[in-house]
Amino acid sequence: MIEMRELRKDFTVRVKAGRLRRAKRTVSAVDGVSLSIGRGEMVGYIGPNGAGKSTTLKMLTGVLTPSSGHVSVCGLTPVPQRTRLALRIGVVFGQRSQLWWDLPLRESFRLLRHIYRVPAAEHAARLRRCRSLLDLDAFLDTPVRQLSLGQRMRGELTAALLHGPEVLFLDEPTIGLDVVSKQAVRSFLAELGGSGDVTLVLTTHDLADIERLCERLVVIDHGRVVHDGSIEALHERYGSRRSIVADLAEPLPDGFELPGTKLAGVTANGHRVTFVLESSTAGAAVAGLVAAVDVRDLSLLEPDIEDVVARLYSATDAP
Numbered sequence: 001m002i003e004m005r006e007l008r009k010d011f012t013v014r015v016k017a018g019r020l021r022r023a024k025r026t027v028s029a030v031d032g033v034s035l036s037i038g039r040g041e042m043v044g045y046i047g048p049n050g051a052g053k054s055t056t057l058k059m060l061t062g063v064l065t066p067s068s069g070h071v072s073v074c075g076l077t078p079v080p081q082r083t084r085l086a087l088r089i090g091v092v093f094g095q096r097s098q099l100w101w102d103l104p105l106r107e108s109f110r111l112l113r114h115i116y117r118v119p120a121a122e123h124a125a126r127l128r129r130c131r132s133l134l135d136l137d138a139f140l141d142t143p144v145r146q147l148s149l150g151q152r153m154r155g156e157l158t159a160a161l162l163h164g165p166e167v168l169f170l171d172e173p174t175i176g177l178d179v180v181s182k183q184a185v186r187s188f189l190a191e192l193g194g195s196g197d198v199t200l201v202l203t204t205h206d207l208a209d210i211e212r213l214c215e216r217l218v219v220i221d222h223g224r225v226v227h228d229g230s231i232e233a234l235h236e237r238y239g240s241r242r243s244i245v246a247d248l249a250e251p252l253p254d255g256f257e258l259p260g261t262k263l264a265g266v267t268a269n270g271h272r273v274t275f276v277l278e279s280s281t282a283g284a285a286v287a288g289l290v291a292a293v294d295v296r297d298l299s300l301l302e303p304d305i306e307d308v309v310a311r312l313y314s315a316t317d318a319p
């Protein structure tokens with residue numbers, strides 16, 4: 001569905017070189033990305049600021065011409081075949097709108113139906129689904145400029161889907177949304193992706209989006225792919241471990257050791273302790289702890305994706 005081979009985008013920028021002089025410098029925003037994304041995949045495309053995510057999406061959607069390499073989406077070459085491509089893809093860029101600012105949402109949807117020449121019945125069916133899944137009814141007749149960010153984002157998602165695209169590109173779809181709107185958008189996307197009909201590529205800085213939605217995670221940094229695989233594979237590669245957090249009746253005795261684990265934190269005057277599981281299983285560690293000290297409460301924490309991604313970003317920071 002999406003093919004990129006050695007895709008590159010260089011920008012020429014002018015930088016200060018001395019008091020008056022300016023020199024030209026080339027920034028390789030995307031530096032040889034090769035990826036192949038199949039129908040129905042849900043792919044999270046993440047990376048630190050300036051990694052090249054938006055530039056990649058712009059090349060995939062026909063907004064930017066690559067400097068070199070090959071790109072095809074739905075069998076089309078994005079820039080020269082941009083009009084045909086537009087009928088097959090949906091695009092939601094969090095910072096930009098595809099809605100008419102002064103028109104009620106309902107009117108934007110009507111106009112889009114004409115622009116994309118969608119048969120009335122198909123359009124009505126898709127709109128009905130979005131209205132119910134995204135709770136649009138309360139603000140369908142409100143002009144777009146009066147919508148809250150969360151309401152507008154729900155409108156944007158609907159607008160991107162009314163022509164039945166095969167691929168949906170989302171650039172920061174949950175940025176700036178409150179918790180409830182984030183959940184609404186995520187559930188909607190999960191449902192959409194779950195059908196297997198739509199290929200979904202999203203960039204985000206909110207890793208909860210990825211955890212909730214994407215089986216495949218592509219991490220880029222300095223324009224290059226530094227990880228392509230599942231979240232589990234990322235944890236494995238970086239040795240992420242689960243941990244046990246226990247609340248104790250008495251402070252943890254000095255020098256206490258729990259075999260196969262590492263003491264990672266002691267707080268609340270020694271009453272709350274965190275052990276990271278190394279060679280021990282969770283069961284053995286819990287049994288060992290309960291046998292040795294008076295445990296009041298206990299929980300098992302899965303490895304934190306934020307942590308592992310932060311480690312990955314800092315590992316790739318060196319030039």
Ligand SMILES: Nc1ncnc2c1ncn2[C@@H]1O[C@H](COP(=O)(O)OP(=O)(O)OP(=O)(O)O)[C@@H](O)[C@H]1O
Pocket residue numbers: 011012013027028029047048049050051052053054055056
């Ligand atoms: N039009 C442009 N002209 C010059 N440089 C650009 C242009 N667009 C992007 N860049 C540079 O290319 C690099 C990648 O930018 P890009 O916007 O793709 O990153 P990003 O991963 O989307 O970042 P963010 O998470 O901050 O949105 C950055 O160094 C950026 O400054």
